[in-house]
Amino acid sequence: MKPSVAPLVAALALTAAFASPAFAAKDVVAAVASTFTTMDPYDANDTLSQAVVKSFYQSLYGFDRTMKMVPVLAESHVASKDGLTYTVKLKKGIKFHDGTDFNAEAVKVNFDRVTNPENKLKRYTLYKNIAKTEVIDPYTVKFTLHEPFSPFINSLAHPSGVIISPAALQKYGKDIARNPVGTGPFKFVEWKQSDYMKVEKFPGYWRKGYPKVDTITWRPVVDNNSRAAMMQTNEAHFTFPVPYEQAEVLKGKPNLELVAAPSIVHRYLSMNTLQKPFDNVKVRQAINYAINKEALAKVAFSGYAIPAEGVLPKGVEYAVKLGPWAYDPAKARALLKEAGYPNGFETSLWSAYNHTTAQKVIQFLQQQLAQVGIKAQVQALEAGQRVEKVESAQDAATAPVRMYYVGWSSSTGEADWAIRPLLASESFPPKMFNTAYYKNPAVDTDIAKALNTTDPAEKTKLYTDAQKRIWADAPWAFLVTEELLSAHNKNLSGFYVMPDASFNFDDVDLK
Numbered sequence: 025m026k027p028s029v030a031p032l033v034a035a036l037a038l039t040a041a042f043a044s045p046a047f048a049a050k051d052v053v054a055a056v057a058s059t060f061t062t063m064d065p066y067d068a069n070d071t072l073s074q075a076v077v078k079s080f081y082q083s084l085y086g087f088d089r090t091m092k093m094v095p096v097l098a099e100s101h102v103a104s105k106d107g108l109t110y111t112v113k114l115k116k117g118i119k120f121h122d123g124t125d126f127n128a129e130a131v132k133v134n135f136d137r138v139t140n141p142e143n144k145l146k147r148y149t150l151y152k153n154i155a156k157t158e159v160i161d162p163y164t165v166k167f168t169l170h171e172p173f174s175p176f177i178n179s180l181a182h183p184s185g186v187i188i189s190p191a192a193l194q195k196y197g198k199d200i201a202r203n204p205v206g207t208g209p210f211k212f213v214e215w216k217q218s219d220y221m222k223v224e225k226f227p228g229y230w231r232k233g234y235p236k237v238d239t240i241t242w243r244p245v246v247d248n249n250s251r252a253a254m255m256q257t258n259e260a261h262f263t264f265p266v267p268y269e270q271a272e273v274l275k276g277k278p279n280l281e282l283v284a285a286p287s288i289v290h291r292y293l294s295m296n297t298l299q300k301p302f303d304n305v306k307v308r309q310a311i312n313y314a315i316n317k318e319a320l321a322k323v324a325f326s327g328y329a330i331p332a333e334g335v336l337p338k339g340v341e342y343a344v345k346l347g348p349w350a351y352d353p354a355k356a357r358a359l360l361k362e363a364g365y366p367n368g369f370e371t372s373l374w375s376a377y378n379h380t381t382a383q384k385v386i387q388f389l390q391q392q393l394a395q396v397g398i399k400a401q402v403q404a405l406e407a408g409q410r411v412e413k414v415e416s417a418q419d420a421a422t423a424p425v426r427m428y429y430v431g432w433s434s435s436t437g438e439a440d441w442a443i444r445p446l447l448a449s450e451s452f453p454p455k456m457f458n459t460a461y462y463k464n465p466a467v468d469t470d471i472a473k474a475l476n477t478t479d480p481a482e483k484t485k486l487y488t489d490a491q492k493r494i495w496a497d498a499p500w501a502f503l504v505t506e507e508l509l510s511a512h513n514k515n516l517s518g519f520y521v522m523p524d525a526s527f528n529f530d531d532v533d534l535k
Contacts, residue, residue: 050237050534052516055251055260059217059244064201065184066138066145071435074183075526076242079223080121081186081206084112084131085177089520089528091288091339091437093181097126097207099163103478107172112180114163118230120189121211128165132157133190135167147184172476174483178341178436183526209235209530218244236518236533255280261516261534264527266509268326268381274511281514284328284507288339288442288523291431292332293373293389293501294460298420301369302427308498310359311427312349314396315389319351321504324384328509332502335443335491339523342439342487346495349502356396368397374414376430378404385503386429400427417453420461428459431506433524439487444471447494460499467493 060073065081068074084098099113118126135157138145153173158166169176179185192205204212207230210223221242225235243260245251248267254260256277266274266282275282295302295311302308317331331348338345360368373389375382386402393400405413417423434442445456448471449463470490474483495502508521518531 051239052237053241053260055243055245055254055263062201063204065186066147069146071525079210080204080208080212082208083185085181091523108169110167112165118207119228122189122205124191126207127162128159130190131165134187174478175438175440178438182436261513262519264510266511280511283510285521287506287508288337289433289506290337291503294428296426297499298461304363306359306363310356311501313352314356315392316351323388328507329504335494337505340434340442344488344491370399371426373400373402373427375404376410415453420452435524462499
């Protein structure tokens with residue numbers, strides 16, 4: 025059977041029609057894997073939509089390319105001793121793209137909007153702990169919380185926490201999602217949802233000398249081969265993600281550079297600890313020993329992953345290196361025998377995704393487990409099945425999930441959002457994502473105490489203890505941390521993929 029060239033022809037025809045205006049002046053074209061859901065980050069759940077709006081929106085705090093938190097529109101902050109108030113000093117002399125002033129009132133308007141449940145914004149949950157936002161003076165704002173929450177400033181650095189022009193919010197109302205007005209380096213030009221989103225240089229940008237390019241054109245191109253073709257024909261300057269199967273092809277092109285960036289995206293196999301045989305810690309430990317993580321990284325991720333070294337990946341604040349778990353099938357079989365399963369057992373293994381990489385992962389896991397006597401029926405769930413079977417389960421005692429392959433990235437860059445939604449006993453589905461139904465009172469206590477202290481040494485102690493307990497309890501098989509593959513034209517510089525799979529393009533330039 026001859027391979028079809030239709031996707032390539034379609035891609036070239038589509039991009040050729042767009043190429044003439046795309047490369048006028050310094051116009052960067054970025055090809056990404058999916059369409060954007062909204063230009064209102066407070067109402068977005070997907071990382072990509074929150075990433076591209078960095079073109080025109082900024083937050084009080086943000087992250088540099090290594091996920092170190094940095095002030096952006098904020099100057100500094102002070103937390104009260106009881107952890108209930110945070111007073112933030114703002115930068116002065118900044119204008120929104122519509123000419124209005126950035127100030128404390130603008131901050132208040134935005135957080136009053138997201139914390140009002142009547143607005144039904146998707147990021148309400150992230151900010152609902154804010155009891156009130158007050159203007160102290162034109163460039164000082166005070167947040168009062170319902171209860172102490174030590175990662176609060178990290179939550180302000182979350183990609184959703186942008187400051188939108190109050191004048192634009194008043195003018196456009198709910199249509200702000202298609203008419204964004206921020207303080208960023210570029211101002212919004214046009215968005216055609218299935219085709220492109222274009223932004224242009226804002227001449228009044230507060231960082232002198234920036235941006236260094238005139239426009240960015242964001243192009244959603246779902247087909248992997250089409251995105252790769254655009255890079256090879258110079259129709260795009262940047263693409264992410266590069267599918268693993270295309271990596272070597274693009275790597276060999278003299279005008280392109282393939283970048284494998286470290287990530288905080290970790291992949292794991294949760295085990296339902298409320299159900300036999302996974303209620304036995306020896307069974308869970310056996311499964312960790314039964315899986316060759318190095319081989320998994322090669323087989324499913326083409327080598328662009330590393331074995332998980334702890335509960336949290338390196339790069340997340342307060343992460344502790346504890347492993348990886350050794351590959352030792354003999355030890356796995358011995359532990360299964362001690363647990364009362366000398367001949368293994370039968371179970372089910374679901375994947376939260378049905379793409380090619382996930383299919384490779386669960387097939388590999390199935391083979392590895394079979395070698396120690398565990399027969400797993402595998403199924404890659406579609407999005408609707410995932411929501412119905414796993415995320416919407418109402419009763420922990422009867423939840424059908426057993427082993428579940430999934431992943432997570434802490435988009436606030438710190439330990440709380442990497443542990444609490446996944447491993448606290450309060451986080452069983454449908455509330456959050458503790459699909460292991462794991463409960464350890466000592467871990468719960470560590471999490472709660474860490475939220476109530478602003479002392480870094482105390483938080484380090486608490487999060488270290490929690491991670492050591494989780495590692496020993498093994499509610500997951502700790503698999504791999506992915507690397508993030510992107511490609512760019514060698515004429516492009518300053519365009520990076522962040523560890524949380526977002527983007528940093530503050531210094532983007534084009535020769």
